[in-house]
Amino acid sequence: MEVIRLDxxxxxxxxQEEFSYDLKKTVLSIxxxxxxxxxxxxxxxxxxxxxxxxxxxxxxxxxxxxxSTLLKIISGILKPTHGTVRVKGQIAPLIELGAGFDxxxxxxxxxxxxxxxxxxxxxxxxxxxxxxxxFAELQDYALVPVKGLSSGMVARLGFSIATDVQPDILIxxxxxxxxxxxxxxxxxxxxxxxxxxxxxxxxxxxDLGFMKQSCKRIIWLEKGKINFIGTAERAVESYLAGKxxxx
Ligand SMILES: Nc1ncnc2c1ncn2[C@@H]1O[C@H](COP(=O)(O)OP(=O)(O)OP(=O)(O)O)[C@@H](O)[C@H]1O
Numbered sequence: 001m002e003v004i005r006l007d008x009x010x011x012x013x014x015x016q017e018e019f020s021y022d023l024k025k026t027v028l029s030i031x032x033x034x035x036x037x038x039x040x041x042x043x044x045x046x047x048x049x050x051x052x053x054x055x056x057x058x059x060x061x062x063x064x065x066x067x068s069t070l071l072k073i074i075s076g077i078l079k080p081t082h083g084t085v086r087v088k089g090q091i092a093p094l095i096e097l098g099a100g101f102d103x104x105x106x107x108x109x110x111x112x113x114x115x116x117x118x119x120x121x122x123x124x125x126x127x128x129x130x131x132x133x134x135f136a137e138l139q140d141y142a143l144v145p146v147k148g149l150s151s152g153m154v155a156r157l158g159f160s161i162a163t164d165v166q167p168d169i170l171i172x173x174x175x176x177x178x179x180x181x182x183x184x185x186x187x188x189x190x191x192x193x194x195x196x197x198x199x200x201x202x203x204x205x206x207d208l209g210f211m212k213q214s215c216k217r218i219i220w221l222e223k224g225k226i227n228f229i230g231t232a233e234r235a236v237e238s239y240l241a242g243k244x245x246x247x
Contacts, residue, residue, distance in 0.1 A: 002088070003169060003200050004051035004074060009083035011044040011069060011224075043069050044080070045224040053089075053168075056201045058215030058232065060208065060239050066224040067204040071171050074202065089168030089200070090119055100158075103147035107138060107157060110146050114161050128164055135186070136160035156183055163190050170194055172203040212236050 015038075029035040044066050051057055059067045072078040075091055100117065101110045111132055115125030133139045136156040138149075146154060159175055175187060194201055195214060205211055211218060211232065218235035220228040228235055228244045238244045 001053045002050055003053045004049065004088075004202075005084075005086045006047050006049040006074070007084045007086075009044060009047040009049075009073060009080045009085060010042065011073060011078065012040045012081045013043045013069075015039045015041050043224050044073065047073075047083070047226060049219070049226070049229075051200060051202070053200055054198050055217065056195060056203070056215050058211040058218040058235075059202065059204045059221060060206075060211060060218055060235065061221035061227075065221040067221055068173055069224075070219075070221065071173050071202060071204060075171055087169065091169040091171065092118055092162040092165060092167035101146045101154065104145055106143050106145055107133070107149070108142045110157070111161055114158075115165060118162075118165055118167065120165060132157075132160045132164045135164065135190075137183075152180065152183075159187055163194070166197070167199065169200045169202070172201065172205075174204055174206070208236050208240070 026035065047070065059070060061067050069078065073080055073085055074087065076085070076087070100114060102113065105113070108129060111129050112122050112125040115128070116122060120128075129142070133142055136153070136159070138153060138157060138160075141149060141153070146157075149157070155175075162170070172191070175191075203211070203215065215232050217229065218232045219226055220235050220239045228238050234245060234247070
């Protein structure tokens with residue numbers, strides 16, 4: 001059964017330099033006739049993708065090739081400039097771990113809030129809070145505002161919530177590089193549970209050994225385009241060779 005479908009998805013983004021929201025500067029430059037339209041960059045280029053239920057799909061590619069952006073488009077965090085994205089089922093994106101937390105409210109309230117955003121009830125999230133805190137090793141921090149946690153702790157909390165709720169679709173962006181060694185091992189074990197289960201998983205990682213071992217199909221992205229999509233073995237070999245290797 002098809003759970004994700006991207007039809008001709010493209011995304012243009014403004015390049016960093018015009019992130020100057022300095023009104024005075026902008027007005028001055030208009031008055032002086034020096035105003036330039038913000039430059040834009042094609043970050044995803046006509047992506048076609050169909051993912052079936054239970055598939056474990058890897059995404060590889062050089063820095064800046066659009067891997068995280070593709071995950072954000074699938075998660076609905078970013079909207080495509082052109083094309084359509086269809087997703088069936090509950091999706092838990094583990095991207096920029098903890099980016100969705102409210103720093104001012106407590107860890108406990110954030111657990112509930114995050115769960116509600118994923119479509120769970122408050123009561124259900126309160127019931128899950130104990131196991132979430134335990135996995136994240138944050139039992140003593142339940143009532144502390146999130147701004148009082150270290151960045152590693154925030155990442156642990158994000159990982160713990162998103163994997164506790166057992167979503168239909170799990171999106172993992174480089175989460176294996178988060179946290180200290182002992183927590184990394186715990187994460188790996190928990191991720192393996194998803195590999196055995198029915199869940200559909202999309203994972204981005206630069207760890208090609210892990211990707212080859214864990215994913216059946218791999219997408220190789222280059223400059224926002226799908227260069228290759230196929231068996232893990234061939235995708236990794238092609239990526240390493242810098243060109244698509246014939247079968
Ligand atoms: N917030 C943003 N605004 C504008 N452009 C962005 C933004 N975030 C990323 N980009 C651009 O989009 C392109 C793709 O970035 P993306 O983060 O998806 O790449 P990636 O393949 O995940 O890279 P990495 O391996 O370094 O994590 C890059 O050219 C980057 O500069």
